[in-house]
Structure formats: structure tokens, C-alpha cells
Amino acid sequence: MLMFLVNRAAYMYRFVLLLCGLLVSVGVLAGQELPDYPIQKLSRHVYVIHGPVGLPNPKNQGFMNNPVVVITAAGVVVIDPGSSLYSGRMVLRQLRSISSKPVTHVFNSHIHGDHWLGNQAIRDAYPKVKIYAHPRMIEEAKAGGGDSWVKIMERVTRGATAGTRPVYPTHALKDGQLIKVGGISFRVYLGKHQHTMTDAMIEVVEDSVMVTGDNALYTRIGSMDDGSFRGNIAALDLAIKLNSKVYIPGHGPSGDASVIKPYKTYLETVYNMASRLSEDGLADYEMKGKIAAKLKAYWDWAGFEIEFGRHISLAVLEYEQAGF
Numbered sequence: 001m002l003m004f005l006v007n008r009a010a011y012m013y014r015f016v017l018l019l020c021g022l023l024v025s026v027g028v029l030a031g032q033e034l035p036d037y038p039i040q041k042l043s044r045h046v047y048v049i050h051g052p053v054g055l056p057n058p059k060n061q062g063f064m065n066n067p068v069v070v071i072t073a074a075g076v077v078v079i080d081p082g083s084s085l086y087s088g089r090m091v092l093r094q095l096r097s098i099s100s101k102p103v104t105h106v107f108n109s110h111i112h113g114d115h116w117l118g119n120q121a122i123r124d125a126y127p128k129v130k131i132y133a134h135p136r137m138i139e140e141a142k143a144g145g146g147d148s149w150v151k152i153m154e155r156v157t158r159g160a161t162a163g164t165r166p167v168y169p170t171h172a173l174k175d176g177q178l179i180k181v182g183g184i185s186f187r188v189y190l191g192k193h194q195h196t197m198t199d200a201m202i203e204v205v206e207d208s209v210m211v212t213g214d215n216a217l218y219t220r221i222g223s224m225d226d227g228s229f230r231g232n233i234a235a236l237d238l239a240i241k242l243n244s245k246v247y248i249p250g251h252g253p254s255g256d257a258s259v260i261k262p263y264k265t266y267l268e269t270v271y272n273m274a275s276r277l278s279e280d281g282l283a284d285y286e287m288k289g290k291i292a293a294k295l296k297a298y299w300d301w302a303g304f305e306i307e308f309g310r311h312i313s314l315a316v317l318e319y320e321q322a323g324f
């Protein structure tokens with residue numbers, strides 16, 4: 001009898017697990033609200049919520065980017081409200097602790113879903129909000145990128161982001177465009193091919209704050225699967241040349257230019273060494289140790305072990321293609 005009950009309990013347990021998996025995959029199971037992360041004032045009008053540094057997982061519930069909040073006289077501007085409906089709601093809770101003004105504008109820095117799937121919460125609360133992004137970002141997101149990012153986030157967080165759906169940007173940005181909201185100017189810098197082919201960097205002019213998106217990362221190594229080393233390095237040169245007082249990277253702590261220079265050095269080291277060693281006739285796996293030895297300062301950056309080997313192959317490929 002006892003054996004029968006134990007077997008039955010094990011059977012039921014397996015059944016419940018299977019059912020949960022099924023419900024998550026069809027989007028029926030609700031995700032989880034995020035805990036509150038502190039909102040920090042960086043300048044007169046600009047605030048940031050620094051996400052925990054790391055890759056998206058069940059523990060951080062997919063939240064690991066740096067949502068930015070700008071309080072203007074006419075309303076609130078949000079840049080990159082995060083990876084899910086729940087990160088967007090958390091951003092709204094935090095910004096309501098500092099302002100009761102409505103969110104009127106949102107900027108999305110690029111196609112990667114950990115930066116923009118939070119649009120959903122903002123649109124739910126403020127149906128008239130204008131959402132801006134690189135024209136190619138809007139194209140890619142609507143052509144399946146949005147749906148595929150929803151699935152990725154749900155899988156890597158084991159359902160914590162369930163209930164999230166893509167809410168696409170409504171307005172395409174132009175390079176050099178100046179958007180004024182309540183006396184604050186947002187200058188737009190678009191790239192053709194940088195961290196991705198969809199990157200927008202946003203400068204909050206009056207406060208001398210530069211929001212780089214994933215063109216700059218600090219204490220975290222990013223994916224370059226859709227990126228260009230040379231383009232990303234050029235974007236960082238441009239950002240550094242602006243001599244902003246504060247830089248907000250896509251992931252990791254904000255600060256002066258010293259928070260964005262190390263990532264540039266990383267990208268330059270990988271690209272320049274991989275190019276030179278491939279000219280010397282070395283294969284990717286033969287250069288790995290030599291390049292890693294020059295990058296000791298980055299070994300403990302989140303994502304290094306996952307991305308570094310891939311970065312060498314991508315750098316070699318880009319160098320060879322640049323030769324044609």
C-alpha cells in the first residue's frame with residue numbers, strides 16, 4: 001500500500017511538472033513580479049536603475065540591463081525599460097517614487113529583448129506613449145525578432161517572464177535627430193553596424209549624460225553575433241569624444257568615461273590581435289591562449305567564458321571580409 005502511495009506521489013509530481021512546462025510554453029502560466037531595485041540619481045534630470053550584472057536567468061528573472069528615467073517639465077522619458085512586462089512594471093514603480101508625471105516618450109537602444117520587452121508595461125499604463133528606435137530595429141522586431149526574444153527570455157528564466165509580449169516602437173529615429181521634451185534635448189546617434197545593426201545611442205544634452213546601449217558594457221562581455229568590432233569601436237570613439245560627464249552603459253555601473261573605455265580596449269585587443277595572428281597563419285584555437293593572456297583584466301567579467309572564443313572567430317571573419 002505504502003509503495004503504491006509513493007509511486008502515485010512520484011507520478012503526480014511528474015505530471016504537475018509536465019503541466020507547468022506545457023502552460024509556460026503556451027503562455028498560460030503567469031510570470032513573476034520583480035523585486036524593487038533602487039533608482040539612483042545621476043544628474044539633475046537623469047536617474048538609472050542598475051540591473052544586476054550577469055546573463056538572464058531564473059534568479060534575476062531576466063532583469064540585468066540599466067533602465068534610464070529622465071524627468072522633464074512635460075513628462076517622463078524612459079530609455080530601455082528592460083526584458084519583460086515585469087521589469088517594465090518595476091521601472092514604473094520606481095519612477096513613481098520620484099515623479100507623478102506621465103511617461104510620454106520611450107527610447108529603445110537596440111533589438112536585444114533584454115532592453116525593450118518592458119515596453120509592454122509602459123504602453124499598458126500610458127497608451128499614448130511614443131516609442132522610438134532605430135528604423136532597422138523596428139523592422140527586425142516586427143519580422144520575428146520580437147517573438148523570438150519573448151521565447152528566449154521565457155526559456156532562460158524558466159517562465160519568470162511569461163505573459164510578456166512584444167510591444168513595438170511606434171516612431172523611427174534619424175541619425176543626428178534632436179528630440180525636445182519639456183526643455184530637455186535628446187540627441188540621437190544611430191549606427192549602421194556596431195553592437196548590432198540596430199543601435200541608437202541617446203545623449204541627454206543639458207545634463208551631459210550619454211546612454212550608450214550595449215555599445216558599451218562594463219564588467220560584462222556582450223554578444224557580437226550580429227555586431228561589428230570596427231563599428232562598435234568607432235561608436236565608442238564617438239561617445240568618448242563627446243566628453244560627457246556621465247556614461248550609462250547597457251549593463252554594469254555608470255560613471256565617467258572610465259566605465260566605457262575598458263570595453264573599447266577589450267574589443268580592440270581581440271580584433272587587432274586576431275587580425276595579426278591570422279595574417280601569421282594561426283588558426284582560431286591557436287590564438288585563443290595568446291589573446292586571453294592580454295585580457296586578464298576581463299576574465300572575471302560576466303559572459304567572458306561564453307563569448308570570448310566566439311569573439312575571436314567573429315573577429316577573424318570580419319578581418320577577412322574587410323580585406324575584400
Ligand SMILES: [Zn+2]
Nearest residue numbers: 110112195214
Ligand atoms: Zn545587446
